[in-house]
Amino acid sequence: TLALLVAILFGLGAYLHGPDIPVVDPEPIPRTFAFGLVLLGIGLFAQQKPLLAALAGGLALVYDMRVALPFWAVVVLAFLFDRQSRHLMRASLPILAVFALLLANFAQLQPGLPQAKALFDRVPATIADIQQYRLSNVWVSSWARAEMWHYLAIWICGLWATVRIRNQLNCQTRWFLVMMPVIGISSVLASYLLLDRMRWFIIPAIQPAQTVIFVVAFASVTCGIAGIRAARMRQHCEAVAWLSVVLAFPVSTRVLDFLKPGKLVYAAVILTVSAVFTVAVARWREKNIEALSLAVPIVVMLWAGALSGAHRQNIRASPVAEISDWAGQNTWGGSMFLFPDAGRAGYPGMFRAMAKRAVWVDWTTGEQAAYFDSFADEWWRRWHDTMEGGFSTERLRSMLSLPIDYYVLKRADALADVRPVFTTRELLVYDARDLRTARLPLRFTRAS
Known part of the structure; x- marks a missing residue:
């Protein structure tokens, strides 16, 4: 029941200003599939199923290596530095090796690039100007000053929520919930140094700053768990606070803007919805909550299907x-x-x-x-x-x-x-x- 409620809250989605990507992307692109497989792999590790988790992570590598690499970085770090999780992580490493060899074979089958470059070539000044005009989301310096404070606040909220629910998490889950957002924040700094300062030509194609998606995604999950847990324990104020963070994301990930006078109406609405949700979770019996958890996804799927059909009709009627x-x-x-x-x-x-x-x-x-x-x-x-x-x-x-x-x-x-x-x-x-x-x-x- 708790997992379904958290999934419902996560499914509300969010849009990342700066990197210019949604957390829940409706388009069937490689990044979307890889992101879903990474979340599946983390869930399977939490359930102590390392082989299936590694299979999901390996498939994510095939779809989009940029999304899957943070997942495997956490696996390797946990294997090297955590004895308690090492036996689980060890079982997944052979599968990582298999998929790495598979990707190497795929790379050999690809035709040569029409513009071969040395590994550490720099972006020419004229090309940098064009990219900053058309691809400002790739150049961190064009948006970090306005957006990074919001992502740092979201990161802190997610880390705080992880601390609050740490007793309900096993060791390998704590690794992912802590380290994936850290990698997401670090990727923004890495992108700034490697592209905006060093002008490394490969960075615009990789776009590592998009990894900040894990900061928002995991904050949504951890704050959702903390909020529902607090509601079930009748800690209403804490529950409203955590759930307000989650419900703010679909409105805007610029969370600090909700403290401005012009956004107070939105903040009041979010707090009201959070309070209603808290009371519902706290007072309803387990069977009622379970029925609600099962009913809402069905309604959401039907609604999404109707929207998809309407979207296709709108395209054909344009x-x-x-x-x-x-x-x-x-x-x-x-x-x-x-x-x-x-x-x-x-x-x-x-x-x-x-x-x-x-x-x-x-x-x-x-x-x-x-x-x-x-x-x-x-x-x-x-x-x-x-x-x-x-x-x-x-x-x-x-x-x-x-x-x-x-x-x-x-x-x-x-x-x-x-x-x-x-x-x-x-x-x-x-x-x-x-x-x-x-x-x-x-x-x-x-x-x-």
Whole structure:
């Protein structure tokens, strides 16, 4: 029952400002699978099932090594320095070796990199400027001053909660609950030193600062356990305090902001919900709590399924979906599109994925600037020439020499005297040949 209640609280999720990632990510990406497998491995170690725990940790290595390495670092540290846990950790190390060899074989099968670099090459100054513009979440110096105080406060709360529940934890669980957040906080400092100061080129691809996710995740778990435990012991004030920390995360991980006058309403709501939850846990009988714990996940899954279905319907009903269908049926596979007035919006990337057509440049693809210098240079050149700054007909005319076949504009930027080849309620598609051969100068309909 306690485990289910804690899982419900953890499932509320949180968004990490700075690293720019969610704790509970709805997208089926490698990091999401690896994170879930790491949590599963820790739970299996807590249940003294080292072989299954090692299997989960090994699979996490295959999905995303960056997420799994802190897990295995704790395993190795516990094996080396803790006699009480050594027999459990020893059983998992052969599985670690097997997965390490498997990853080495996978690495040998991969083709060579188009831009091979020496191990300790530095990020060139021009590439650093591009990355700081597009990937500010990777450069710790761009957000640490505003965000790190919040993560330090969360870390302290999580550590304090771990101390409060230490008697209910076995030795190997204490290792994970203490060391994983420590590694998370240390990763931010390591990222700052290795990238912002030393400019080591491999850091933008690894993004070690994302490991701070374990600080928030484990604080949610430990504070949730401490709060429910305090509620069951009728220590209501303490329970409300711990549960308020957990319930604050879905609202904002900038927890210190709740002390500001402008956020006091949110703080009052969180305290009220925490108090209600505390009273419910303290007064309800065990059978009632168990029924609630079993019912809530079912409701959440049904709700999540409904949201997922609605999300898919919204995607298919979007103007980009209509243009994607039109492009798939009426344009060549090698056609090039550009959304010159989209700015940093994500719908050009959605179009590229749905229509399977090339887009000259968009904000989403700039994320790849972390991996290849040549891509970063090319992306910045295209972005600066076509997207950076305001959109105007003069700028559109300057783009007509580019190898672009179709220009997609918002209806607010509709062109006079040029007929679009396809329209939706929000977007218009213009053939580049029509724009190049227009008899009159290009102008917006709103200006006529």
